[in-house]
Amino acid sequence: MPGKVPNALSGVELPDPHMDIEDYDPDADLMVLNMGPQHPSTHGVFRVKLIMDGEVIVKAVSYPGYLHRGVEKLMEKLTYAQITPIVDKNDYVSPMINEQAVNMAFEAALEVEVPRRARWIRTILAEMQRVASHLVALGTFTLDVGGAIGGGASIFMYTFRDRELILDLFEELTGCRFHYNTHTVGGQRHDIPAGWAGRAIEALKLIDQRLDEFFELVIANPIFQDRSDGVGILPRHLALGLGLGGPIGRASGVDLDLRRDAPYHCYDEIEVKVPTRTTGDCTARFMVRYEETRESLRIALAMLEGVPEGPICSRKAVNSAASVKIKDGEVYVGVESPRGELGTYLIAGGQGGQGPYRLKIRPPSLHAISVIPYLLPGNNISDAIAILGSLDPIMGEVDR
Amino acid sequence: MTPELKAAIAALLAPSTDEGKEPLTAEDVVAFGMWVPASLHVALAELLKAHGFTLYVTVVASHWPGEKPSRRNPDPPPEHFQVATVLRNPTRGASTTFSWRVRLEPGQPLDTLFALFAGADWQEREQYDLVGVHFAGHPDLRRLMMPDDWEGHPLRRDYAIDTPHFPWR
Numbered sequence: 001m002p003g004k005v006p007n008a009l010s011g012v013e014l015p016d017p018h019m020d021i022e023d024y025d026p027d028a029d030l031m032v033l034n035m036g037p038q039h040p041s042t043h044g045v046f047r048v049k050l051i052m053d054g055e056v057i058v059k060a061v062s063y064p065g066y067l068h069r070g071v072e073k074l075m076e077k078l079t080y081a082q083i084t085p086i087v088d089k090n091d092y093v094s095p096m097i098n099e100q101a102v103n104m105a106f107e108a109a110l111e112v113e114v115p116r117r118a119r120w121i122r123t124i125l126a127e128m129q130r131v132a133s134h135l136v137a138l139g140t141f142t143l144d145v146g147g148a149i150g151g152g153a154s155i156f157m158y159t160f161r162d163r164e165l166i167l168d169l170f171e172e173l174t175g176c177r178f179h180y181n182t183h184t185v186g187g188q189r190h191d192i193p194a195g196w197a198g199r200a201i202e203a204l205k206l207i208d209q210r211l212d213e214f215f216e217l218v219i220a221n222p223i224f225q226d227r228s229d230g231v232g233i234l235p236r237h238l239a240l241g242l243g244l245g246g247p248i249g250r251a252s253g254v255d256l257d258l259r260r261d262a263p264y265h266c267y268d269e270i271e272v273k274v275p276t277r278t279t280g281d282c283t284a285r286f287m288v289r290y291e292e293t294r295e296s297l298r299i300a301l302a303m304l305e306g307v308p309e310g311p312i313c314s315r316k317a318v319n320s321a322a323s324v325k326i327k328d329g330e331v332y333v334g335v336e337s338p339r340g341e342l343g344t345y346l347i348a349g350g351q352g353g354q355g356p357y358r359l360k361i362r363p364p365s366l367h368a369i370s371v372i373p374y375l376l377p378g379n380n381i382s383d384a385i386a387i388l389g390s391l392d393p394i395m396g397e398v399d400r
Numbered sequence: 401m402t403p404e405l406k407a408a409i410a411a412l413l414a415p416s417t418d419e420g421k422e423p424l425t426a427e428d429v430v431a432f433g434m435w436v437p438a439s440l441h442v443a444l445a446e447l448l449k450a451h452g453f454t455l456y457v458t459v460v461a462s463h464w465p466g467e468k469p470s471r472r473n474p475d476p477p478p479e480h481f482q483v484a485t486v487l488r489n490p491t492r493g494a495s496t497t498f499s500w501r502v503r504l505e506p507g508q509p510l511d512t513l514f515a516l517f518a519g520a521d522w523q524e525r526e527q528y529d530l531v532g533v534h535f536a537g538h539p540d541l542r543r544l545m546m547p548d549d550w551e552g553h554p555l556r557r558d559y560a561i562d563t564p565h566f567p568w569r
Contacts, residue, residue, distance in 0.1 A: 065543075065545040068545040068546065072530070073555055076561075238518060240490065241454075241516075241517045242518050243455055243457055243519040255490070256492070256495060258495065260492075262495045330433055331432075332497060334457070341488070343458055345458065345460045345486070347460075362458040367522075370522040374518075
């Protein structure tokens with residue numbers, strides 16, 4: 001229809017990701033351009049081979065795997081107590097939620113109850129981590145779409161400054177800025193220190209204020225609008241088929257958030273508002289992340305007020321590598337990470353019950369970057385940067 | 401899972417029940433870990449997609465090498481592979497998953513789900529790369545994580561963790 005702006009629900013014409021380049025116009029003067037592996041906009045080590053006709057991308061072939069460390073193979077040799085610090089390194093922008101995901105799988109296989117206080121603390125930590133992670137995503141996206149926004153890399157610096165407030169709080173709680181190792185089977189390892197909740201409320205309120213300034217600087221900026229409005233429209237049916245339920249899916253009209261639709265921790269005790277969009281472009285993905293940051297701040301602030309009393313772990317503290325034993329069983333547990341559904345498929349029963357037989361991590365970032373062969377063709381090379389940035393992939397998690 | 405879906409799954413799977421066993425009924429259908437014959441893998445996915453399980457979650461292949469008979473386990477199963485598929489129903493307020501398992505003999509391919517779920521493309525490539533399960537009808541079954549000239553499939557149980565590889569180490 002002429003004049004009608006395409007969105008995620010109206011049919012968008014999609015390229016064939018497996019197109020044989022021989023079938024393309026034989027008179028065209030094609031060029032192969034390697035983007036990556038060390039391109040700043042890939043947010044890690046990731047290569048896309050772009051076949052270009054002039055300025056327009058004809059075909060995009062992705063090559064992940066530069067950060068493949070064999071984490072899933074390593075799991076076969078590790079015991080359950082040793083796995084938590086390893087999964088921290090997968091999605092290194094939101095390690096808290098990685099820890100929670102595997103420990104929830106172990107708890108489901110063992111059928112262990114987690115005390116309410118521990119679940120409450122987990123909810124707070126997950127929401128604070130989501131704020132920290134989204135701040136990185138928002139900052140790096142503005143850096144990708146134009147250094148001109150706010151002058152150079154200002155927004156990027158602002159968001160990283162604000163994220164540092166959260167990391168300081170996590171450091172006070174666990175002793176580490178990243179790679180916390182604070183979750184264990186049955187609960188938490190570290191209790192909230194005296195006065196921590198008050199300081200956390202102060203910091204989160206400050207971030208909430210600063211987000212307003214940040215938002216005004218970015219979203220009304222014509223350069224930002226030109227580079228992200230209507231760019232990289234992901235249709236809803238493709239988002240579902242590719243398994244995208246996180247901010248990327250919600251920007252394309254997939255109204256799914258596991259915190260609300262399949263509640264875990266204490267999410268059934270608090271209302272979670274889920275922002276969605278139907279435009280499915282880079283702006284929509286940015287806006288969904290921005291609104292989720294606000295919502296996470298609201299949830300964390302509300303929950304910090306009334307942390308319930310009680311024990312923080314239902315089991316004896318882990319005192320040796322072999323202190324968790326799961327004889328057999330198979331479970332799948334999915335949690336809502338800042339990038340989508342972070343799943344853990346556990347087949348127990350390896351190493352005489354001390355470790356997993358097979359542990360598969362379902363990384364949301366791998367599903368996110370699998371849209372590249374669909375979204376890049378037909379766009380300019382400059383749009384490819386914006387699209388990649390709006391997907392917010394973490395390569396440590398993609399390659400594992 | 402609605403009763404209609406349970407009945408539909410039971411009707412799909414009942415003809416394949418082994419002889420001498422009670423045929424499958426709707427009560428036997430569970431949302432996690434049902435064993436499904438490889439020939440009905442795609443048909444079941446199609447049925448689930450039609451009943452609202454439209455979000456592709458993951459596919460997990462695992463390797464079970466044959467073991468020597470021991471006193472504790474006098475009749476161990478021979479070498480085989482297991483492929484588990486997880487789908488999600490993205491209903492607002494009550495999202496559920498459905499997962500089923502397929503048992504494969506060594507070298508036996510499994511039909512791809514790419515025609516139903518675009519996400520199966522990369523996920524099946526990853527499982528092929530790491531575990532070595534073949535997916536029949538896959539449009540582009542190349543390695544995903546390991547280099548193209550890598551030998552062996554690292555996530556097989558009989559692949560030693562310190563296997564040397566020239567020129568990497």
